[in-house]
Amino acid sequence: xxxxxxxxxxxxAVLVAVPLLWGGNNYVxxxxxxxxxxxxxxxxxxxxxxxxxxxxxxxxxxxGVGAYAxxxxxxxxxxxxxxxxxxxxxxxxFSAVLMMPALRLSxxxxxLAILAYAHIFKIIVTEWKDFTGGAGGVSSIPVLPTIFxxxxxxxxxxxxxxxxLVLAFVAVYAAIRRSHYGTALRAMHDSxxxxxxxxxxxxxxxxxxxxxxxxxxxxxxxxxxHTINFLEPDYAFSGSWSVLPIVAAIFGGYRxxxxxxLGAIAIYLVDQLLFKNWLPTGHHIVLGxxxxxxxxxxxxxxxxxxxxxxxxxxxxxxxxxx
Numbered sequence: 001x002x003x004x005x006x007x008x009x010x011x012x013a014v015l016v017a018v019p020l021l022w023g024g025n026n027y028v029x030x031x032x033x034x035x036x037x038x039x040x041x042x043x044x045x046x047x048x049x050x051x052x053x054x055x056x057x058x059x060x061x062x063x064g065v066g067a068y069a070x071x072x073x074x075x076x077x078x079x080x081x082x083x084x085x086x087x088x089x090x091x092x093x094f095s096a097v098l099m100m101p102a103l104r105l106s107x108x109x110x111x112l113a114i115l116a117y118a119h120i121f122k123i124i125v126t127e128w129k130d131f132t133g134g135a136g137g138v139s140s141i142p143v144l145p146t147i148f149x150x151x152x153x154x155x156x157x158x159x160x161x162x163x164x165l166v167l168a169f170v171a172v173y174a175a176i177r178r179s180h181y182g183t184a185l186r187a188m189h190d191s192x193x194x195x196x197x198x199x200x201x202x203x204x205x206x207x208x209x210x211x212x213x214x215x216x217x218x219x220x221x222x223x224x225x226h227t228i229n230f231l232e233p234d235y236a237f238s239g240s241w242s243v244l245p246i247v248a249a250i251f252g253g254y255r256x257x258x259x260x261x262l263g264a265i266a267i268y269l270v271d272q273l274l275f276k277n278w279l280p281t282g283h284h285i286v287l288g289x290x291x292x293x294x295x296x297x298x299x300x301x302x303x304x305x306x307x308x309x310x311x312x313x314x315x316x317x318x319x320x321x322x
Contacts, residue, residue, distance in 0.1 A: 015163055019156045029155035035268035036162040037224050042245040042252070042260035043169040044216035049246075050255050051176060051185045052209030055107070057242050058114030059217050061099075061121045062092040064236035066218025067225040068125055068132060074142045074226075081142055085222040092218025093211045095121065103206050115242070122237035137232030144226050158227050165223065166261055169216050174257045176212070181205060244268070247291050 022028040041059060049055050070088035073079045079087070095117075102113035125132045132138065144152035144161060151157050176182050184200045221241075225231055245264065252263015267287065275286040 019159055023156045026155050029159055031269060031272055032265075033155060033158045033162055033227065035265045035272075036159070036166055037220055038244050038248055038268050039261045039264035040162065040166045040169055040220040041217050041241060042248040042254075042264040043166065043173055044213045044220070045245040046249045046254040046260040047173050047176070047216070048209050048213040049249065051173075051182060052206050052213070053185070053188060054103075054206060054210070055111045056114045056213075057111045057246075058116075058118035059213075059245060060237050060239060060241040061095060061114070061118035062214040062217035063221035063224075063241040064118075064125065064233070065095045065121055066092040066221030067231055067236045068138075069218070070222030071138055071141045071225045071231055072132070075138065075140075081144055081226050082147075085219055085226070088222035089215040089219040092214045092221070095218075096210050096214035099210065100207060103203060103210070118237060118242065122233050125237070126233045132233075135233060137230060137235075139230045141225055141229045141231065143229060162223060165219065170257060170261055172212070172216075177257065181208070185209070247287055250291060251294055 018032055019029070022032075041063065044062075045056060045059055066088040069091035070081070070084045073084040073087060074081055077084075099114060099117050102110055102117070105113055126135050128134070144157060146152065150160065152161055185205055188200065188202050188205070221236070225236075244267070245260070248264035248267045249260035250263075251267050252261070253259030267290075271287055279286060
């Protein structure tokens with residue numbers, strides 16, 4: 001069996017084991033669900049940051065728009081939850097279309113422009129009181145339904161849905177990375193002007209990455225809205241939905257396919273179970289220190305570092321055996 005198949009089998013075993021071991025513990029399952037929400041956003045962020053070459057500080061915009069869109073579609077239009085969620089992703093894509101002028105910018109200027117859009121959307125939701133509930137938010141958001149006898153509104157059901165979403169996002173990320181679009185995007189990192197000379201539409205490719213990333217993040221926002229059943233602007237557009245995925249993606253290795261997803265789960269669980277208990281009011285400082293250490297000593301992320309160590313150990317064992 002190939003190494004990749006072994007790793008996939010191990011990952012599948014872990015994903016199945018979680019509800020079997022902790023399915024009756026709502027607190028632990030809620031941590032896994034929340035961690036996987038961050039995991040999905042981290043994959044979406046890495047899609048834009050790695051393939052698209054654009055660092056975003058404003059994914060909270062897509063998350064919040066998706067959350068409110070799905071909540072309002074179910075509450076005001078009466079759409080089923082599982083229909084409203086992908087539509088909410090499309091609404092987030094439309095919000096990304098409004099951000100297209102920012103694609104003319106690069107580096108920190110693009111990042112700050114996207115951050116500004118996030119604040120604009122938050123202000124719109126806060127001020128549009130008759131439709132969004134304003135600063136008071138909306139409550140009694142419909143829960144996930146029961147499908148084929150599985151109640152998706154309970155923690156195990158929510159875990160099942162979010163695992164499938166994250167796996168789908170990773171599959172899309174991997175497919176784009178392997179495609180000729182991924183090849184062109186990686187070439188753009190070395191020289192965007194050179195790729196334009198050979199006929200690559202760099203603006204179109206960047207736009208595509210922005211739209212796909214916005215859709216993924218919007219769906220995650222929609223899912224989250226139907227699990228917590230309450231929304232307010234400060235929560236839906238919180239900077240945490242922009243910062244945590246960045247930390248997670250860099251920690252896990254945002255240039256790898258699985259790094260952002262696995263890094264997010266690891267970071268979130270360690271933060272909630274360890275750092276938060278040690279420093280209840282300053283646990284995010286530890287995350288900052290950890291991120292700084294990773295950038296200094298393992299800039300490619302944890303997953304690539306573990307792979308290099310594994311290869312070095314194998315080579316060392318082979319030399320010893322010889």
